[in-house]
Amino acid sequence: MCVPERNVCHGRHSRIGPRDGPGPCAGIPAEQMAFVRQVLDRVGDKWSLLVIAVLEGGPLRYTDLQRQAPGISQRMLTLTLRRLRQDGLITRTAYAEVPPRVEYALTPLGRGLHEIAASLVRWAFDHHEEIREHRAHATAQ
The missing domain is CATH 1.10.10.10 (Winged helix-like DNA-binding domain superfamily/Winged helix DNA-binding domain)
Structure with missing residues:
Protein backbone atom coordinates (compact mmCIF):
# COMPACT_ATOMS: atom_id res chain seq x y z
CA MET A 1 0.00 0.00 0.00
CA CYS A 2 1.29 3.46 -0.89
CA VAL A 3 0.89 6.30 1.55
CA PRO A 4 1.27 9.99 0.78
CA GLU A 5 4.37 11.30 2.52
CA ARG A 6 6.26 14.55 2.32
CA ASN A 7 9.18 13.96 -0.04
CA VAL A 8 12.04 16.28 0.82
CA CYS A 9 13.73 15.77 -2.54
CA HIS A 10 10.65 16.93 -4.44
CA GLY A 11 9.38 19.47 -1.94
CA ARG A 12 5.86 18.15 -2.48
CA HIS A 13 3.73 15.17 -1.55
CA SER A 14 4.43 12.02 -3.48
CA ARG A 15 3.29 8.42 -3.32
CA ILE A 16 5.80 6.13 -1.69
CA GLY A 17 5.41 2.41 -1.96
CA PRO A 18 6.69 -0.18 0.51
CA ARG A 19 9.76 -1.02 -1.59
CA ASP A 20 10.67 2.63 -2.10
CA GLY A 21 11.29 3.15 1.58
CA PRO A 22 10.69 6.36 3.48
CA GLY A 23 13.98 8.04 2.51
CA PRO A 24 14.05 11.64 1.34
CA CYS A 25 14.68 10.65 -2.28
CA ALA A 26 12.11 7.87 -2.52
CA GLY A 27 9.96 8.19 -5.57
CA ILE A 28 12.34 10.36 -7.58
CA PRO A 29 12.37 9.16 -11.19
CA ALA A 30 15.64 7.48 -12.17
CA GLU A 31 16.60 10.12 -14.75
CA GLN A 32 16.19 12.90 -12.17
CA MET A 33 18.03 10.92 -9.52
CA ALA A 34 20.90 10.44 -11.96
CA PHE A 35 21.12 14.23 -12.32
CA VAL A 36 21.05 14.69 -8.53
CA ARG A 37 23.95 12.24 -8.26
CA GLN A 38 25.87 14.14 -10.96
CA VAL A 39 25.42 17.43 -9.11
CA LEU A 40 26.47 15.89 -5.80
CA ASP A 41 29.46 14.30 -7.49
CA ARG A 42 30.45 17.66 -8.98
CA VAL A 43 30.18 19.74 -5.82
CA GLY A 44 31.47 16.96 -3.60
Missing part, protein backbone atom coordinates in the same frame (compact mmCIF):
# COMPACT_ATOMS: atom_id res chain seq x y z
CA ASP A 45 34.82 16.63 -5.33
CA LYS A 46 38.09 17.60 -3.71
CA TRP A 47 38.27 21.19 -4.96
CA SER A 48 34.84 22.60 -5.81
CA LEU A 49 33.71 23.45 -2.29
CA LEU A 50 37.12 24.94 -1.51
CA VAL A 51 36.85 27.25 -4.53
CA ILE A 52 33.28 28.16 -3.52
CA ALA A 53 34.51 28.95 0.01
CA VAL A 54 37.39 31.09 -1.26
CA LEU A 55 35.08 33.06 -3.56
CA GLU A 56 32.70 33.84 -0.68
CA GLY A 57 35.03 36.72 0.18
CA GLY A 58 34.29 38.38 -3.16
CA PRO A 59 35.49 38.28 -6.77
CA LEU A 60 39.03 37.04 -7.33
CA ARG A 61 41.47 36.74 -10.19
CA TYR A 62 42.81 33.34 -11.19
CA THR A 63 46.20 33.84 -9.50
CA ASP A 64 44.53 34.98 -6.27
CA LEU A 65 42.34 31.88 -6.32
CA GLN A 66 45.40 29.71 -6.86
CA ARG A 67 47.16 31.33 -3.88
CA GLN A 68 44.16 30.87 -1.61
CA ALA A 69 43.61 27.23 -2.59
CA PRO A 70 47.03 25.74 -1.79
CA GLY A 71 47.77 22.39 -3.38
CA ILE A 72 45.51 22.77 -6.41
CA SER A 73 47.29 22.44 -9.73
CA GLN A 74 46.77 24.95 -12.52
CA ARG A 75 45.03 22.29 -14.62
CA MET A 76 42.68 21.27 -11.79
CA LEU A 77 41.82 24.87 -10.91
CA THR A 78 41.02 25.60 -14.56
CA LEU A 79 38.84 22.48 -14.80
CA THR A 80 37.09 23.22 -11.49
CA LEU A 81 36.34 26.81 -12.51
CA ARG A 82 35.00 25.66 -15.87
CA ARG A 83 32.69 23.10 -14.26
CA LEU A 84 31.42 25.49 -11.59
CA ARG A 85 30.71 28.03 -14.31
CA GLN A 86 28.86 25.44 -16.43
CA ASP A 87 26.64 24.68 -13.44
CA GLY A 88 25.90 28.36 -12.86
CA LEU A 89 27.66 28.52 -9.50
CA ILE A 90 30.25 31.12 -10.51
CA THR A 91 30.67 33.83 -13.12
CA ARG A 92 33.74 34.67 -15.17
CA THR A 93 34.09 38.34 -16.09
CA ALA A 94 36.78 39.43 -18.55
CA TYR A 95 37.64 43.13 -18.50
CA ALA A 96 38.95 44.89 -21.62
CA GLU A 97 42.11 46.20 -20.00
CA VAL A 98 45.83 45.99 -20.54
CA PRO A 99 46.97 43.71 -19.08
CA PRO A 100 43.82 41.60 -19.41
CA ARG A 101 41.92 41.01 -16.18
CA VAL A 102 39.52 38.14 -15.50
CA GLU A 103 37.62 37.75 -12.25
CA TYR A 104 35.57 34.90 -10.87
CA ALA A 105 32.66 35.45 -8.48
CA LEU A 106 29.84 33.49 -6.88
CA THR A 107 26.37 33.65 -8.38
CA PRO A 108 23.30 33.60 -6.11
CA LEU A 109 23.19 29.83 -6.72
CA GLY A 110 26.83 29.56 -5.64
CA ARG A 111 26.17 31.62 -2.50
CA GLY A 112 23.36 29.22 -1.63
CA LEU A 113 25.76 26.30 -1.96
CA HIS A 114 28.29 28.14 0.19
CA GLU A 115 25.73 28.42 3.01
CA ILE A 116 25.26 24.65 2.92
CA ALA A 117 29.01 24.01 2.73
CA ALA A 118 29.64 26.39 5.65
CA SER A 119 27.24 24.32 7.76
CA LEU A 120 29.14 21.18 6.82
CA VAL A 121 32.47 22.81 7.73
CA ARG A 122 31.05 23.92 11.11
CA TRP A 123 29.80 20.39 11.74
CA ALA A 124 33.23 18.92 10.86
CA PHE A 125 34.94 21.44 13.14
CA ASP A 126 32.55 20.77 16.02
CA HIS A 127 33.03 17.00 15.75
CA HIS A 128 36.64 16.69 14.59
CA GLU A 129 37.92 15.26 17.89
CA GLU A 130 35.21 12.63 18.02
CA ILE A 131 35.85 11.66 14.40
CA ARG A 132 39.61 11.55 15.04
CA GLU A 133 39.05 9.21 18.00
CA HIS A 134 36.86 6.90 15.91
CA ARG A 135 39.48 6.81 13.16
CA ALA A 136 42.24 6.01 15.63
CA HIS A 137 40.13 3.25 17.18
CA ALA A 138 39.29 1.76 13.77
CA THR A 139 42.94 1.87 12.69
CA ALA A 140 44.03 0.14 15.91
CA GLN A 141 41.72 -2.81 15.28
